[in-house]
Amino acid sequence: xxxxxxxxxxxxxxxxxxxxxxxxxxxxxxxxxxxxxxxxxxxxxxxxxxxxxxxxxxxxxxxxxxxxxxxxxxxxxxxxxxxxxxxxxxxxxxxxxxxxxxxxxxxxxxxxxxxxxxxxxxxxxxxxxxxxxxxxxxxxxxxxxxxxxxxxxxxxxxxxxxxxxxxxxxxxxxxxxxxxxxxxxxxxxxxxxxxxxxxxxxxxxxxxxxxxxxxxxxxxxxxxxxxxxxxxxxxxxxxxxxxxxxxxxxxxxxxxxxxxxxxxxxxxxxxxxxxxxxxxxxxxxxxxxxxxxxxxxxxxxxxxxxxxxxxxxxxxxxxxxxxxxxxxxxxxxxxxxxxxxxxxxxxxxxxxxxxxxxxxxxxxxxxxxxxxxxxxxxxxxxxxxxxxxxxxxxxxxxxxxxxxxxxxxxxxxxxxxxxxxxxxxxxxxxxxxxxxxxxxxxxxxxxxxxxxxxxx
Amino acid sequence: xxxxxxxxxxxxxxxxxxxxxxxxxxxxxxxxxxxxxxxxxxxxxxxxxxxxxxxxxxxxxxxxxxxxxxxxxxxxxxxxxxxxxxxxxxxxxxxxxxxxxxxxxxxxxxxxxxxxxxxxxxxxxxxxxxxxxxxxxxxxxxxxxxxxxxxxxxxxxxxxxxxxxxxxxxxxxxxxxxxxxxxxxxxxxxxxxxxxxxxxxxxxxxxxxxxxxxxxxxxxxxxxxxxxxxxxxxxxxxxxxxxxxxxxxxxxxxxxxxxxxxxxxxxxxxxxxxxxxxxxxxxxxxxxxxxxxxxxxxxxxxxxxxxxxxxxxxxxxxxxxxxxxxxxxxxxxxxxxxxxxxxxxxxxxxxxxxxxxxxxxxxxxxxxxxxxxxxxxxxxxxxxxxxxxxxxxxxxxxxxxxxxxxxxxxxxxxxxxxxxxxxxxxxxxxxxxxxxxxxxxxxxxxxxxxxxxxxxxxxxxxxxxxxxx
Numbered sequence: 001x002x003x004x005x006x007x008x009x010x011x012x013x014x015x016x017x018x019x020x021x022x023x024x025x026x027x028x029x030x031x032x033x034x035x036x037x038x039x040x041x042x043x044x045x046x047x048x049x050x051x052x053x054x055x056x057x058x059x060x061x062x063x064x065x066x067x068x069x070x071x072x073x074x075x076x077x078x079x080x081x082x083x084x085x086x087x088x089x090x091x092x093x094x095x096x097x098x099x100x101x102x103x104x105x106x107x108x109x110x111x112x113x114x115x116x117x118x119x120x121x122x123x124x125x126x127x128x129x130x131x132x133x134x135x136x137x138x139x140x141x142x143x144x145x146x147x148x149x150x151x152x153x154x155x156x157x158x159x160x161x162x163x164x165x166x167x168x169x170x171x172x173x174x175x176x177x178x179x180x181x182x183x184x185x186x187x188x189x190x191x192x193x194x195x196x197x198x199x200x201x202x203x204x205x206x207x208x209x210x211x212x213x214x215x216x217x218x219x220x221x222x223x224x225x226x227x228x229x230x231x232x233x234x235x236x237x238x239x240x241x242x243x244x245x246x247x248x249x250x251x252x253x254x255x256x257x258x259x260x261x262x263x264x265x266x267x268x269x270x271x272x273x274x275x276x277x278x279x280x281x282x283x284x285x286x287x288x289x290x291x292x293x294x295x296x297x298x299x300x301x302x303x304x305x306x307x308x309x310x311x312x313x314x315x316x317x318x319x320x321x322x323x324x325x326x327x328x329x330x331x332x333x334x335x336x337x338x339x340x341x342x343x344x345x346x347x348x349x350x351x352x353x354x355x356x357x358x359x360x361x362x363x364x365x366x367x368x369x370x371x372x373x374x375x376x377x378x379x380x381x382x383x384x385x386x387x388x389x390x391x392x393x394x395x396x397x398x399x400x401x402x403x404x405x406x407x408x409x410x411x412x413x414x415x416x417x418x419x420x421x422x423x424x425x426x427x428x429x430x431x432x433x434x435x436x437x438x439x440x441x442x443x444x445x446x447x448x449x450x451x452x453x454x455x456x
Numbered sequence: 457x458x459x460x461x462x463x464x465x466x467x468x469x470x471x472x473x474x475x476x477x478x479x480x481x482x483x484x485x486x487x488x489x490x491x492x493x494x495x496x497x498x499x500x501x502x503x504x505x506x507x508x509x510x511x512x513x514x515x516x517x518x519x520x521x522x523x524x525x526x527x528x529x530x531x532x533x534x535x536x537x538x539x540x541x542x543x544x545x546x547x548x549x550x551x552x553x554x555x556x557x558x559x560x561x562x563x564x565x566x567x568x569x570x571x572x573x574x575x576x577x578x579x580x581x582x583x584x585x586x587x588x589x590x591x592x593x594x595x596x597x598x599x600x601x602x603x604x605x606x607x608x609x610x611x612x613x614x615x616x617x618x619x620x621x622x623x624x625x626x627x628x629x630x631x632x633x634x635x636x637x638x639x640x641x642x643x644x645x646x647x648x649x650x651x652x653x654x655x656x657x658x659x660x661x662x663x664x665x666x667x668x669x670x671x672x673x674x675x676x677x678x679x680x681x682x683x684x685x686x687x688x689x690x691x692x693x694x695x696x697x698x699x700x701x702x703x704x705x706x707x708x709x710x711x712x713x714x715x716x717x718x719x720x721x722x723x724x725x726x727x728x729x730x731x732x733x734x735x736x737x738x739x740x741x742x743x744x745x746x747x748x749x750x751x752x753x754x755x756x757x758x759x760x761x762x763x764x765x766x767x768x769x770x771x772x773x774x775x776x777x778x779x780x781x782x783x784x785x786x787x788x789x790x791x792x793x794x795x796x797x798x799x800x801x802x803x804x805x806x807x808x809x810x811x812x813x814x815x816x817x818x819x820x821x822x823x824x825x826x827x828x829x830x831x832x833x834x835x836x837x838x839x840x841x842x843x844x845x846x847x848x849x850x851x852x853x854x855x856x857x858x859x860x861x862x863x864x865x866x867x868x869x870x871x872x873x874x875x876x877x878x879x880x881x882x883x884x885x886x887x888x889x890x891x892x893x894x895x896x897x898x899x900x901x902x903x904x905x906x907x908x909x910x911x912x913x914x915x916x917x918x919x920x921x922x923x924x925x
Contacts, residue, residue: 103762159777310551378511
């Protein structure tokens with residue numbers, strides 16, 4: 001009865017209230033992706049340069065295939081420590097000099113290690129772009145890895161680790177990926193305190209030697225293009241040794257129903273992670289999944305959000321998304337829900353999943369979400385130079401052709417209602433989902449009972 | 457606005473001095489000017505147009521001059537709860553219809569509540585400008601919401617407070633908590649996210665009254681930024697917004713804060729936290745004065761970037777923390793999007809083995825350096841470059857929304873959105889001597905509030921505001 005009421009209310013309110021129709025506006029203007037210039041240096045380093053915008057700022061980011069996936073089981077965050085230590089100085093510049101020089105160009109040298117790569121670079125005023133390329137190359141090529149800074153950086157990471165363990169979202173994420181990627185670097189979000197303490201400059205040097213070099217690097221430059229960028233790139237990176245070759249990483253993902261409950265006494269909310277592996281970006285089903293996800297939980301007006309937020313008020317920020325690593329993808333719904341409605345929230349999420357699996361969406365609902373994704377595609381490529389770099393990097397890191405981007409809207413528009421239902425049915429299987437709940441166990445144990453047993 | 461003439465003169469002097477001192481590397485002149493067309497409709501609506509054909513998209517932003525400072529005293533969090541109600545239905549749009557309309561036209565939308573305004577904006581294909589203008593005008597005309605909508609959003613907002621404050625460590629630290637200790641005037645010092653019981657007690661009639669009081673064209677600014685024809689946009693704006701009647705606005709309440717004469721120290725116990733945290737907050741100079749621009753540069757020097765003085769001292773030299781964060785209007789905006797008393801704040805987490813007084817002594821050392829003599833010219837020049845980069849970023853970020861934010865605020869607060877193009881000159885006019893005198897008056901210890909977060913179980917008596925020392 002509850003559910004029926006919700007659906008009726010949603011359908012009837014606009015009808016009852018609608019008096020004037022919104023002006024439809026015109027068809028969206030054609031959007032063409034900015035043309036990139038792509039080339040490789042003889043040492044194997046790839047370069048992409050793309051003009052963006054009219055403001056004199058330029059984003060310069062080197063993506064080096066050196067990240068969490070390159071760590072052994074007892075080396076989690078060694079890639080992060082390496083990145084932090086790289087900012088502490090080169091053979092010719094102190095850490096303070098690196099920071100001051102970058103600031104004097106209107107930017108900051110940022111070096112962040114992620115699961116699959118280390119992203120090094122920054123955004124500077126365009127007039128300084130050639131100089132910043134030189135600074136970036138110095139940091140990447142000539143790190144001094146000063147022993148004197150190691151203890152401090154390890155203490156900082158230790159503090160960050162301790163604080164992360166008090167955050168419900170971090171606890172849920174850690175468990176979700178542990179279950180989804182068993183015995184795999186992708187499944188290791190946090191190091192143990194003891195492992196972290198064991199890291200030495202020698203270990204950092206080895207990690208650097210094994211993973212950094214021209215062959216593993218792709219430099220992206222986006223912004224207002226000023227000065228001799230090509231000359232700067234050649235001078236800064238032309239004689240960087242080729243270094244280690246890129247490494248192929250493979251991972252088995254868990255596709256089995258499980259429920260993990262992490263007790264966090266006194267929690268005002270339960271933090272939910274519910275998901276499973278789906279087709280990767282190289283699959284023809286990926287774009288169909290993208291459309292399905294936007295309808296199911298990936299947009300403000302999506303079904304799950306309409307239900308548990310706008311009808312029931314159980315939560316503030318529910319969302320579903322498709323996450324990716326290279327040739328891997330998973331669908332996940334996340335939400336922080338009031339403790340007393342933990343069970344009812346799960347019930348409604350699964351209700352919406354089931355409904356999506358059972359019936360194709362109406363043409364009208366599908367058309368709406370196709371328009372949304374087409375518009376979002378333009379925004380993703382135009383809201384900032386880093387957003388544009390993100391789009392290009394996604395395609396390149398998956399080994400896809402750049403036509404993935406230029407044909408994306410056409411592919412979205414071609415999706416039929418039956419496709420949406422089919423990919424939901426084939427991939428979004430409740431009986432195969434990893435469920436993680438972080439909350440006050442004493443208050444939610446009863447509510448979770450129905451989810452402990454798998455109903456196919 | 458008195459300060460402007462003086463600033464202009466100083467600007468010429470400073471530019472000459474800087475150019476002479478930095479051999480071969482003078483600060484480049486601004487190469488980017490924002491087009492600004494500004495006018496008012498007869499009903500008082502302030503309209504700002506700023507075309508930019510970088511992308512085939514457009515930003516429509518409506519800013520109402522009502523923020524969380526000014527809300528009913530027995531209804532903390534009401535301005536923000538009300539913001540949610542603006543998505544719950546208007547004359548021609550049912551619940552969720554606004555959200556669907558924007559999404560189905562390929563756009564995104566949001567709203568937010570800040571100290572001195574509440575904003576609503578869409579970023580969508582430029583061919584849908586008219587659709588967005590119609591929809592914003594529709595909800596400016598009036599709300600059509602039910603008790604059921606209100607009850608629903610009370611649940612949503614309650615969950616928002618839980619996820620952002622109550623169910624996490626350092627939830628209101630320092631953005632929500634610091635103003636409560638540093639300020640004395642209720643408007644500046646109440647819990648503006650709202651006590652859950654106040655949020656739950658709100659009545660439908662109060663929502664309607666709040667709308668009638670503050671949501672009128674003569675209390676709002678509309679900015680359009682992006683790929684559009686100004687004449688066509690003007691015609692649409694006149695058509696959809698022109699007929700909305702103005703209302704009689706209430707006199708502005710007294711928001712002023714007295715000069716702080718004594719350091720305040722406060723601590724809160726946080727049951728979710730396992731590491732202590734420390735924040736310092738200093739009252740800002742009044743907006744748009746020379747000292748205000750000097751504080752903007754002091755913020756860059758002290759707390760923005762790895763090269764900043766506090767980062768170098770507290771992170772690199774002393775190893776007290778992994779990073780220092782900070783800013784003016786911290787975590788809720790920046791130095792440009794407020795109008796009223798404000799704090800400059802810096803904060804960090806640390807280990808229990810580090811004594812707060814050791815951190816404060818190190819901070820005092822940095823402040824003393826700035827107060828003792830005029831700042832080094834290279835340091836000032838570097839921070840001008842940082843500021844210039846920040847300004848350019850603000851003028852373009854998020855598909856032009858950043859520019860709409862500045863233009864709307866300057867229209868609402870200063871009746872002068874074109875000042876977006878004179879900000880850089882205002883910063884250039886800051887001299888090393890002005891940095892010194894500003895640091896002496898505004899970064900003095902007696903103008904400071906220290907807020908400490910201590911891990912541990914919350915005692916029943918201290919659950920509210922925490923014990924002031």
